[in-house]
Amino acid sequence: GEDVEQSLFLSVREGDSSVINCTYTDSSSTYLYWYKQEPGAGLQLLTYIFSNMDMKQDQRLTVLLNKKDKHLSLRIADTQTGDSAIYFCAEAPANRDDKIIFGKGTRLHILP
């Protein structure tokens, strides 16, 4: 079946690293995505990783992909108050080009 799982909440102190984890089920997904939803706004693509990559780094963001375990993670270094948002993991199965499957979202709360 299709399912993307992620924990619902994460609290991190300002300046620490945040790690948001996600598991997915469809190994045919060519791309895996992280979307960010700030309060009162729609989702925006934060970063993505191609399925033949293990890691992608983009400034403070690091995406790790373990295809064997179908595990995706997003690490945010030096977490800041502006990182407070809901983060959605998403996959796009190759045989279902009509559908992008989202996780339920992880709400990241920044502690002072």
Place this chain on the structure above:
Amino acid sequence: EAQVTQNPRYLITVTGKKLTVTCSQNMNHEYMSWYRQDPGLGLRQIYYSMNVEVTDKGDVPEGYKVSRKEKRNFPLILESPSPNQTSLYFCASRDSGLYNEQFFGPGTRLTVL
């Protein structure tokens, strides 16, 4: 500016009073979708469209209708709204292809009394 627009942004209505939420995109995208977002349930797809005059049900289509007469517009119609349709609604569009970033509208917060 490339964007997805939705109107209205906020709506309070009563049970049974038909309403339409409009969605428009200016990126010439083929795919458009409607989602609802509810606490603890994440995003659930209501309907999607792969092109003009091509629409299909998503995961939670009951109580909703859509149409795709033009490529840029994809309105969501609630013929007889009920309180369980109180939610935050998002329209999204994307191009076809393997890399398919979704562009989301700003959301419509609907309350049905």
